[in-house]
Amino acid sequence: MTGMISIARGNYSRRVKLFVILVSALALLSFVRIWSDVFDLTSRGTISAAIGLAVPIGLAGLGGLWSERSGVVNIGLDGMMILGTFGAGWLGWQHGPWMGLLGACLFGAAGALVFGLATITFGVDQIIAGTAMNILGVGFAQFFANLAFSKVPGGGETQSPSIPALPAFSVEQISDPLVAIHDKNIFIVSDLAGILSGFFYRLSILTILAATLFILTSYVLWRTSFGLRLRSVGENPKAADSLGVNVYRYKYIAVTMSGVLAGLGGAFLAIAASGVYREGQVAGRGFIGLATMIFGNWRPGGTAIGAGIFGYIDALQLRDSDGTSLRAMVLLGALILIGLAILAIKKNKYQTVFGLGLAGAVLVSWFLMTTALPKEVALVAPYLATLLVLAFASQRLRPPAADGVPYRKGEDR
Amino acid sequence: MRRVIKIASVLFAGSLVLAACSSSDEAAVEENAAPVVKVGLAYDSGGRGDGTFNDAAAAGVDRAVAEFGVEVNEVEAADADGTPERAERLRLLASEGYNPVIAVGFAYSDALAEVAPEFPDTTFAIVDSVVDAPNVGSLIFAAEQGSFLVGTIAASASKSGKVGFIGGMEIDLIKAFQAGFEQGVKAVNPAATISVAYMGPAGDNSAWNAPDRAKTAVEGMIDKGVDIVYAAAGGSGLGMHQAIAAAGGSAKGYWGIGVDSDEYVLPARAEFKENIVTSMLKRVDTAVFDVIAGVVNGSPLTGIQNFDLSRGGVGYSSSNPVVSAFASVADGYAEKIKNGEITVSSTLTE
Numbered sequence: 166m167t168g169m170i171s172i173a174r175g176n177y178s179r180r181v182k183l184f185v186i187l188v189s190a191l192a193l194l195s196f197v198r199i200w201s202d203v204f205d206l207t208s209r210g211t212i213s214a215a216i217g218l219a220v221p222i223g224l225a226g227l228g229g230l231w232s233e234r235s236g237v238v239n240i241g242l243d244g245m246m247i248l249g250t251f252g253a254g255w256l257g258w259q260h261g262p263w264m265g266l267l268g269a270c271l272f273g274a275a276g277a278l279v280f281g282l283a284t285i286t287f288g289v290d291q292i293i294a295g296t297a298m299n300i301l302g303v304g305f306a307q308f309f310a311n312l313a314f315s316k317v318p319g320g321g322e323t324q325s326p327s328i329p330a331l332p333a334f335s336v337e338q339i340s341d342p343l344v345a346i347h348d349k350n351i352f353i354v355s356d357l358a359g360i361l362s363g364f365f366y367r368l369s370i371l372t373i374l375a376a377t378l379f380i381l382t383s384y385v386l387w388r389t390s391f392g393l394r395l396r397s398v399g400e401n402p403k404a405a406d407s408l409g410v411n412v413y414r415y416k417y418i419a420v421t422m423s424g425v426l427a428g429l430g431g432a433f434l435a436i437a438a439s440g441v442y443r444e445g446q447v448a449g450r451g452f453i454g455l456a457t458m459i460f461g462n463w464r465p466g467g468t469a470i471g472a473g474i475f476g477y478i479d480a481l482q483l484r485d486s487d488g489t490s491l492r493a494m495v496l497l498g499a500l501i502l503i504g505l506a507i508l509a510i511k512k513n514k515y516q517t518v519f520g521l522g523l524a525g526a527v528l529v530s531w532f533l534m535t536t537a538l539p540k541e542v543a544l545v546a547p548y549l550a551t552l553l554v555l556a557f558a559s560q561r562l563r564p565p566a567a568d569g570v571p572y573r574k575g576e577d578r
Numbered sequence: 579m580r581r582v583i584k585i586a587s588v589l590f591a592g593s594l595v596l597a598a599c600s601s602s603d604e605a606a607v608e609e610n611a612a613p614v615v616k617v618g619l620a621y622d623s624g625g626r627g628d629g630t631f632n633d634a635a636a637a638g639v640d641r642a643v644a645e646f647g648v649e650v651n652e653v654e655a656a657d658a659d660g661t662p663e664r665a666e667r668l669r670l671l672a673s674e675g676y677n678p679v680i681a682v683g684f685a686y687s688d689a690l691a692e693v694a695p696e697f698p699d700t701t702f703a704i705v706d707s708v709v710d711a712p713n714v715g716s717l718i719f720a721a722e723q724g725s726f727l728v729g730t731i732a733a734s735a736s737k738s739g740k741v742g743f744i745g746g747m748e749i750d751l752i753k754a755f756q757a758g759f760e761q762g763v764k765a766v767n768p769a770a771t772i773s774v775a776y777m778g779p780a781g782d783n784s785a786w787n788a789p790d791r792a793k794t795a796v797e798g799m800i801d802k803g804v805d806i807v808y809a810a811a812g813g814s815g816l817g818m819h820q821a822i823a824a825a826g827g828s829a830k831g832y833w834g835i836g837v838d839s840d841e842y843v844l845p846a847r848a849e850f851k852e853n854i855v856t857s858m859l860k861r862v863d864t865a866v867f868d869v870i871a872g873v874v875n876g877s878p879l880t881g882i883q884n885f886d887l888s889r890g891g892v893g894y895s896s897s898n899p900v901v902s903a904f905a906s907v908a909d910g911y912a913e914k915i916k917n918g919e920i921t922v923s924s925t926l927t928e
Contacts, residue, residue: 320627367824438789445623483791483794484797484799486775486802541779
């Protein structure tokens with residue numbers, strides 16, 4: 166009983182903490198926007214683009230989450246995404262975007278079943294099977310794209326004809342007044358309005374679907390007995406087995422779901438983002454998705470935040486033709502470091518204080534000495550940010566206990 | 579467990595049979611007894627249907643097929659291909675008797691330098707690069723001159739005085755497009771500002787295949803007041819057209835400028851044609867056709883072949899009638915470039 170109360174209290178204080186973090190992040194962003202005079206930091210266009218760039222990564226990350234929660238490390242997500250883009254292009258071009266969506270799910274699931282056969286039934290090393298999956302995905306899509314598209318008008322060996330668009334929504338009645346507030350340049354208020362306006366602007370129906378899938382995953386895996394069993398398979402398959410849980414079946418369900426989600430990520434790229442299948446359009450997003458899942462501590466909310474951060478920085482740098490937005494990001498990074506240093510003073514960790522403070526000071530002076538960042542920095546910025554965040558967050562992370570360990574019924578390992 | 583293995587092996591065997599079936603119809607192409615010129619064409623990644631560069635080469639081959647009845651074998655590079663894969667592809671074409679063998683794209687440079695000496699009796703050609711061998715024609719283009727002309731059109735057509743440039747991979751070849759474009763814009767409107775975005779650094783082949791990222795970049799430019807954008811970004815250029823169409827297109831004063839092929843008439847760009855004011859033409863089609871014609875007539879083109887403005891190797895397209903309003907300015911500059919009054923630099927000045 167006391168345990169339950171403390172859990173409840175823990176939840177409560179966690180929510181307060183989350184709220185404080187969100188508000189201070191917003192205040193920080195607003196402060197940086199005003200100091201650096203870069204309005205694009207919280208503009209409707211940036212947020213809308215960030216959402217579009219975050220969705221495929223987030224879906225891949227969610228796919229990874231399903232698989233790893235059942236104890237299967239799935240680095241084959243990238244290959245499954247590629248299969249998804251091909252499925253979306255092949256069926257989408259001929260039968261419309263909804264069939265394309267279905268095609269992407271089916272192709273992703275098919276890839277996942279092959280991967281599952283290798284890892285779950287045959288117990289192949291999961292990293293090797295995943296690498297094979299990535300190679301297979303590329304080769305399969307290349308070969309069949311050549312057969313399917315090379316003789317079609319508007320298509321080519323590496324590109325499908327254009328796929329009809331899915332509906333996208335703009336709610337001008339909400340979005341436009343919010344943009345007006347954003348343009349008034351009020352501390353915090355304008356930024357909140359700008360960010361909100363992005364959510365009501367050119368929102369693809371696939372984005373809404375993706376958000377729903379995040380919520381559903383969170384519910385199914387943490388609020389149902391099915392989810393409890395699935396997660397128990399990833400924590401201790403032997404114990405789960407002894408309690409009558411069919412470990413193989415749960416792993417197959419999880420891995421297939423992972424392929425479906427990765428395929429959907431591919432479908433978003435092909436149908437909503439590009440309007441065509443193009444060879445190489447996935448460009449390693451499956452791996453970035455895995456990184457966001459680790460950043461998110463194998464939980465849907467954290468994964469969504471990770472994908473959002475990546476999408477946001479990527480959107481900023483893509484829209485930033487003069488290098489000013491990224492200069493503002495340097496200031497933001499500096500202020501975060503200095504903030505962490507101040508928190509560390511309270512804990513009497515003076516070495517950390519010194520290190521963080523120094524890094525922060527270097528970044529601030531870099532900000533003051535430049536007017537724009539070079540393009541080379543811009544292109545790597547999202548990856549650099551992911552790497553840094555992962556490096557700092559990794560000590561607090563806890564993967565499923567039996568993640569990556571092949572399971573053999575009735576055998577001691 | 580044994581049953582699973584059985585099913586898996588049956589599936590595997592079945593897929594092998596299917597794979598064998600699909601390759602058999604290529605083997606069915608019969609050798610022709612008549613001495614037909616067989617053209618081997620190796621595309622860069624993107625291939626036929628990329629809407630720009632490779633499609634221009636395809637147009638040249640299609641013309642040669644229509645005029646001379648030559649036989650063509652087209653192969654295409656993958657994104658991840660390095661020099662060994664590309665060399666093997668050229669070697670395969672040459673050893674199967676294709677002559678000329680045309681490599682489309684600078685990425686074949688090292689591969690061709692390796693393969694050309696192995697087949698001294700075959701005429702090779704490479705687009706966009708110089709390979710020093712007696713049997714190679716190096717087809718290079720004064721892209722900066724053509725880009726200069728579309729730059730003058732962009733500056734004349736822009737209401738806001740803000741124009742944009744989308745580059746594919748950040749390499750000297752594409753920087754020449756940017757340099758020429760900027761000089762052309764400044765020649766007409768010295769006060770104009772030019773926003774520039776590249777889709778990837780040197781070596782990142784995904785830069786040519788990222789229409790979604792190009793779309794985001796152009797949206798950012800439009801939000802800053804840019805109303806006309808020039809893309810030299812291969813398959814990523816599609817994203818520019820999508821962003822301009824989403825902003826309202828030509829009806830609202832937003833225009834795109836195509837590259838390499840006349841994008842106004844391309845099937846792959848049909849839904850965007852009303853927003854394409856002009857295209858910088860890099861006559862890869864002319865060059866490819868000339869190489870084939872040279873072999874057909876028994877006088878192969880070799881050495882450095884510079885297709886510049888005066889040779890008709892670059893220019894701008896006037897298939898969209900709206901461009902006629904700006905043509906007199908552009909043609910005036912074209913004359914000055916031809917007679918040497920203006921020299922267009924192919925490098926950026928910074």
